[in-house]
Amino acid sequence: MIPTLLGAATLAFFLLRIVPGDICEVRFGGVEGGVYNKDAVEICREQNHLNKPLTVQFQKFITGIVTFEFGDSMWSRSPISEGLAHRFPLSIQLTVMAMVVSILIGIPLGVLAALRQDTWIDYTARSFSIVGIAMPSFWLGMMIIVGLLISTHQFFDQPWMPPLQYTSFFDDPLTNLSQMIWPALAVGYRFSASLTRWTRSALLEVLREDYVRTAKAKGLFRTIVIRRHALKNAMLPVVTVLGMEFAALLSGLVVVEQVFNLNGIGKWFVLAVDNHDFTVTQTLVLLFAAIFVVTNFVVDLIYAWLDPRIHYS
Amino acid sequence: MTTPEMTTTEDWNRLPPPPSMAARILSFIRVKRLGAFGAGIILIMIFMAVFADVVSPHDPLENNYAKFLEAPDLENWLGTDRFGRDILSRIIHGSRTALFIGILSAFIGATTGLILGLMSGYFGGTFDLLFMRFIDLFMAFPPLILVMAIVATFGNEPHFVIAAISFSIIPDATRIVRATSLQVRRIPYVDAAIAMGYSHKRIILRHMLPNVMATYLIIATGAVGGAILAEAALSFLGLGVSEPIPAWGLMLQGGTDESITGVYWTSVFPGLAIALAVFGFFVFGDALRDVLDPRLRRG
Numbered sequence: 001m002i003p004t005l006l007g008a009a010t011l012a013f014f015l016l017r018i019v020p021g022d023i024c025e026v027r028f029g030g031v032e033g034g035v036y037n038k039d040a041v042e043i044c045r046e047q048n049h050l051n052k053p054l055t056v057q058f059q060k061f062i063t064g065i066v067t068f069e070f071g072d073s074m075w076s077r078s079p080i081s082e083g084l085a086h087r088f089p090l091s092i093q094l095t096v097m098a099m100v101v102s103i104l105i106g107i108p109l110g111v112l113a114a115l116r117q118d119t120w121i122d123y124t125a126r127s128f129s130i131v132g133i134a135m136p137s138f139w140l141g142m143m144i145i146v147g148l149l150i151s152t153h154q155f156f157d158q159p160w161m162p163p164l165q166y167t168s169f170f171d172d173p174l175t176n177l178s179q180m181i182w183p184a185l186a187v188g189y190r191f192s193a194s195l196t197r198w199t200r201s202a203l204l205e206v207l208r209e210d211y212v213r214t215a216k217a218k219g220l221f222r223t224i225v226i227r228r229h230a231l232k233n234a235m236l237p238v239v240t241v242l243g244m245e246f247a248a249l250l251s252g253l254v255v256v257e258q259v260f261n262l263n264g265i266g267k268w269f270v271l272a273v274d275n276h277d278f279t280v281t282q283t284l285v286l287l288f289a290a291i292f293v294v295t296n297f298v299v300d301l302i303y304a305w306l307d308p309r310i311h312y313s
Numbered sequence: 314m315t316t317p318e319m320t321t322t323e324d325w326n327r328l329p330p331p332p333s334m335a336a337r338i339l340s341f342i343r344v345k346r347l348g349a350f351g352a353g354i355i356l357i358m359i360f361m362a363v364f365a366d367v368v369s370p371h372d373p374l375e376n377n378y379a380k381f382l383e384a385p386d387l388e389n390w391l392g393t394d395r396f397g398r399d400i401l402s403r404i405i406h407g408s409r410t411a412l413f414i415g416i417l418s419a420f421i422g423a424t425t426g427l428i429l430g431l432m433s434g435y436f437g438g439t440f441d442l443l444f445m446r447f448i449d450l451f452m453a454f455p456p457l458i459l460v461m462a463i464v465a466t467f468g469n470e471p472h473f474v475i476a477a478i479s480f481s482i483i484p485d486a487t488r489i490v491r492a493t494s495l496q497v498r499r500i501p502y503v504d505a506a507i508a509m510g511y512s513h514k515r516i517i518l519r520h521m522l523p524n525v526m527a528t529y530l531i532i533a534t535g536a537v538g539g540a541i542l543a544e545a546a547l548s549f550l551g552l553g554v555s556e557p558i559p560a561w562g563l564m565l566q567g568g569t570d571e572s573i574t575g576v577y578w579t580s581v582f583p584g585l586a587i588a589l590a591v592f593g594f595f596v597f598g599d600a601l602r603d604v605l606d607p608r609l610r611r612g
Contacts (some may be wrong), residue, residue: 007450016466127347130599134538134592136545139565139584146572146580161573251455255546259569269458270550273465285462289453 001293008289009065012282013058022050023074023276048074075277091264093169095249097180101188102195110199129193137252141186141259166263183260187252191245198241202234236307243299247292348600354593362409371399373406373559382576392578400578404586406559411590414475414544419536422479426486427529434494435517448484456481460543464552474553478543482536489532490525497524527605534601538594545587561587
């Protein structure tokens with residue numbers, strides 16, 4: 001885990017610096033024909049340590065990670081940890097909500113499709129999930145906003161759309177949810193698709209096992225057989241998908257946060273990338289990678305706990 | 314008393330000839346209706362992209378100063394955007410951008426994955442181990458984040474966008490191809506070929522490659538859908554191709570603000586185009602996988 005993260009950090013750091021051009025040029029360099037303020041650029045580079053050798057900058061970055069002091073944003077000059085404290089809770093909340101949405105849609109739909117294999121229910125469930133993968137979630141978000149506006153206008157004569165100003169869940173849960181539920185729906189639906197497919201195929205596989213036939217032959221109720229014998233075992237691969245999804249969801253929010261004007265880490269990342277804000281970009285890239293790696297690790301642990309046959313030596 | 318039947322050359326000659334290409338396509342359509350539907354969408358898209366200049370009713374770059382953000386009417390079937398450009402024509406021309414970037418980056422990504430996966434699977438040992446660790450490194454980044462970081466560093470010219478998207482396809486493609494070629498590697502004829510003293514190049518190209526070709530085709534088709542989505546997301550964020558090139562993701566930019574004022578057509582139709590195209594490639598890829606290699610089925 002640690003070597004992967006260290007490698008990821010190195011990659012993130014050098015990827016950003018392969019090509020000349022930095023935040024100081026974005027700020028003071030001006031476009032072609034504009035005024036090129038050389039002194040300002042130099043001062044800016046000095047402030048951001050951009051005139052130091054790469055090895056020194058890299059060392060600073062790595063020690064920063066290890067000590068959890070990420071330094072300051074090159075763009076706003078405020079500490080990155082402060083920005084993270086502001087934005088991370090929002091993104092995490094959204095991720096968790098989207099995850100819940102995708103579980104609520106994906107697992108029942110997958111179970112239904114498996115139990116009614118090759119009927120119209122199966123086909124509808126599968127088409128529904130393919131449509132979910134095909135639609136860009138940011139577009140779905142836009143459509144939700146438009147749909148809300150039109151339908152509220154039609155039925156209540158008063159157009160309503162989710163608030164654009166963020167309210168913390170702990171200040172006003174209702175306002176917070178009325179804002180967050182829509183992006184969560186947009187992203188959650190998209191990610192429910194893979195969940196539906198995995199649940200369906202895993203359940204179908206388990207239903208063909210001998211012990212399910214035995215359970216049925218014993219005269220157990222169908223619901224008990226499905227719930228206790230089949231579903232429990234079918235959930236194993238689904239847990240893996242869920243774990244991998246968590247990290248993918250977090251990065252999928254990058255675009256959706258833009259649509260709903262939510263100030264999460266996704267929006268911050270786009271801003272940082274646009275501004276050549278190296279410190280923020282590399283920290284966020286590493287954060288995404290870390291979440292990815294850590295969730296995979298946790299999934300492995302859960303997997304071994306759920307299925308005692310699996311051993312990690 | 315009947316004698317046990319023996320297969321003779323004559324019997325072989327009496328076997329029905331292998332189905333022709335047309336017959337195989339027909340049976341594909343009959344068995345895989347959804348996949349055939351996807352193939353239909355893809356064909357229409359290719360047609361639109363090739364004959365964009367003929368098919369589209371207006372010039373996609375022409376500004377009609379009399380009509381800004383006009384609702385769909387007889388002249389502009391899908392309305393006009395904020396620069397007075399015909400949306401239908403821009404969608405038709407946008408299929409060029411989507412197909413060009415989608416197909417090219419899927420092809421480059423999947424082919425690189427094919428080469429790397431084949432080599433890793435064939436040579437095995439330390440090379441395989443080190444190489445897979447290296448691939449794991451890239452797997453640690455969520456694909457879209459990787460693409461954005463690359464485009465941000467190198468710039469958003471189309472060739473960099475293609476490079477970035479294909480780069481994000483490589484890790485997955487490599488791993489899948491490697492898994493298949495490891496299976497092929499264990500089949501005795503590869504060992505036989507080695508014993509015959511054939512060169513690595515010949516064994517990889519003549520003995521291994523044909524057996525992973527199905528996997529490769531499936532990955533490549535599926536990747537096109539993903540690449541179109543990635544391209545749309547990039548240009549929506551302003552990191553992909555830039556105006557005035559017609560691109561679906563770009564057309565959606567600012568769509569939220571406009572839809573709030575009741576202008577739905579600038580955001581609905583380009584998004585539908587993206588969804589339909591990606592849908593086509595995904596279902597076609599799925600059907601292709603079922604037909605070519607059912608073992609790869611995963612859900």
